[in-house]
Amino acid sequence: MLKFDFKKNFLWGSAFSGPQTEGAFFEDGKASSNWDYWFKKEKYRFFNEQPCRNDFYHRYEEDILIAKNLNFNSLRTSIQWSRLIPDGKTVNPKGVEFYNNVINTMLANNIKPIINLFHFDMPTWAQENGGWLSLEVVDAFTFFAKTCFELFGDRVEMFTTFNEPIVVVEGSYWYDWHIPNEISMQDGMQAQWNILIAHLRAVKAYRELKLDRQIGCLLNISPSIARSKNPADQEAAYYHDLFTLNCFLDPMVKNTYPEDLIKLAKKHNFMWTINPGDEALIADESLRVDFLGLNYYQPARVKCLDYLPNFANGAITPHYFYQPYDMPGRKINPYRGWEIFPKGIYLALMNLKNNYNNIPVYISENGMGVENEERFIKDGVIDDQYRINFVKEHLAWMQKAISEGANCFGYHSWAYIDNWSWMNAYKNRYGFVQLDLDNNGQRVLKKSAEFIQTTIANQAINYDEELI
Template sequence: MNLKYKFPENFWWGSAVSATQIEGASKEDGKGLNIWDYWYEKEPYRFFEGIGPEITSDFYHRYKEDIKLMKEIGHNSFRFSISWSRLIPNGNGNLNEKAIDFYNDLINELLKNDIEPFINLYHFDMPLELQNKGGFENRDVVDAYTEYAKTCFKLFGDRVKRWFTFNEPIVPVEGGYLYDFHYPNVVDFKRAVQVAYNTVIANAKAIKEFKKLNIKKGKIGIILNLTPSYPRSNNPADLKAANIADLFFNRSFLDPTVKGEYPKELIELIKSNNLLPIVFDGDKDLIKNNTVDFLGINYYQPRRVKAKACMPNPESPLLPDDFFDNYEMPGRKMNVYRGWEIYEKGIYDIAINLKENYNNIESYISENGMGVQNEERFIKDGIIQDDYRIDFIREHLIWLHKAIEEGCNVKGYHMWTFIDNWSWTNAYKNRYGFIQLDLKTQKRIFKKSAYWIKEVAKNNGFN
């Protein structure tokens, strides 16, 4: 079949989920509390329509039928995360046998259906007991994470070849320590820098353990939400502002995990604002010698930046926004439900940047997606006619195809997500799935996009 947009052989078609957002069973079978369980108990009003993580998509009980649906829509790979507090209820110490059984069964079921499991170890869900000890501000928690990672490699590494240390590690930093949209709701730039730095240390330590185990054909990476920073203009002030945003939100994790060192400019910026983290002897070599094998890229929207219009209030806490203003480009294409710009070329720009500046590291699109509110409006003949989602994916894939044609080392495309899932404080406000979840009955119903992606995956491309 001669297709205009044909993808390389063995391209990964699939989707991504996280434990807290899909498993449900948040207090069943010995699972310990994580920060989401706790925060929801404490402040349920912070969550859209007061919906918490107890049930979500009930994947914990329905994974077998869900895996059949994934296979039916053409998945050959699937990324999920392990719930640290399900596997090790206190964060360190005793293992939960029921959790081991669940993840073993899940992995085996995926393999039985010819779907390669990609495992991510951490997706925003710190065990509560460890958060009470300071979370990633505390190096003891870094060691507990390393032990947890090692445990997972040993339990599941005989079957799982693709591993990730973290998903979007900048987000708990932004949400938990800068902008108050994740627990522990701290607003403190210095503490945020410490958490970010210790996460990089945790990543390096996990990779070191992974290498020791010598998993056959195994690779370990990290998933970063890379958000290209586009300046408003070529004015030097705008260029400088965009560069600072890029240093804070992209290169703070991209450089140390891929190149093994921080950008000098970022160190200078942190230093000149008295934000330097506490560093241990040997850290520099640890980061240098334990870089990732490959990269997951989450891309939803660009970041557009301009120079500050006004001086920041000297009385308010220092934040990254003190160095730049966000810029709303006139005429931009929008996902109005999420309030996010749709800019398909961004996916190409990221791939080219990795090719030109990061040794063309092996990568894949690990998340890309479009959340829409009240999708039931678009039901016709019993099916949600989500042509907007099909257009969104197609346009991004066209740019991704161009990047691959130009030599970018991109191995796959995973969508967020295969079934409508619970989305942190947004709960079920915006739906992202190929498959509709009926919240009342937990029934699963294909959307139009599910039939479309099935054909794309089957043909390894489209016209």
């Protein structure tokens, strides 16, 4: 048995988001979001053309009670901008009522709400007005954030501004798997910069309200692991960190923006616009995050390019500076195509400890998505031993990092109930609890639900072989 040596208030729980669980797409004054619009326009891009069917909007009490029964003491969800402020100017009373009900129901069940503001979703009008390329949208997000703080800050002890902001950049402007489906290196870097400024302006609004709580950001941190010690491979790993992590992590924690990224952009003609006052926001130490959420699923194994790119022609992407490396013999989740490397959670935590002032951090997402889990049903229950093994190994490596001084204060899975997941829809399931779409969305505990419930109760995991 591995006994955990965690602080008394260690956060156990799970993460989900408004657009992936709420449903009720246009009820009670909610406006169209970018995902509502894209689903309507290009439904074929979404697995089995399935919309979100969790219906958390009407079943939040049931779902929060499930979390309580799993022994969770915290949950993270998001506020949909398109539900709270549909037109960007007018607060929707029905939206306020819903989110108040969610927060109050969590608190009544001794569950700490962690409220995120942007989980890839914005109102359609904001997307049509330029999305994250538009300063008007940055202004509108700042107003949205300030409104959330004013409405809910008396009860919410932990806010986060963005979930995985680099995914917005990659999906929307570099690799064509999020709306607006562009491929433009310069637009991607402009969106990255504007998201960073939107984050800093939201933190500034939070500080000015003097709420005496905490605000942070959720970053997906996939440790860059070079194929070899060859300088070219090492440089590729460095570039990967520049484009996918340091462009957010450094300004949020160290008040600096990577100068090498600016030099690279100027050299290869994808430099973005920096507006007056932007750099002063980055340098303002009062706008450092109070904590980070660390989303970890897989490492980023990279190598140098096999062939030198032609920068004069074609659409430049970050893969002009590094490329993925498929390590032979790696353990892989065949359904998601991602490597299973539990040690990566240790490497990510130790990087924050050693290079980022040991900033307080919690594991804000970690999980394993598997397709067609119904084939593993035994006596009416999905026997997801693979998920139990996955979580055990990651918890063991997290515990090792904590024992070596990493300032980690919580572990959240993604997600405790199967939910809708972007283009993936309901293909790969992540939950400890099955969402039975053939039976009116009934919630059915999987084998892993008992495991996580017992783990939290005992603050320990049983194992048959060495986990580290």
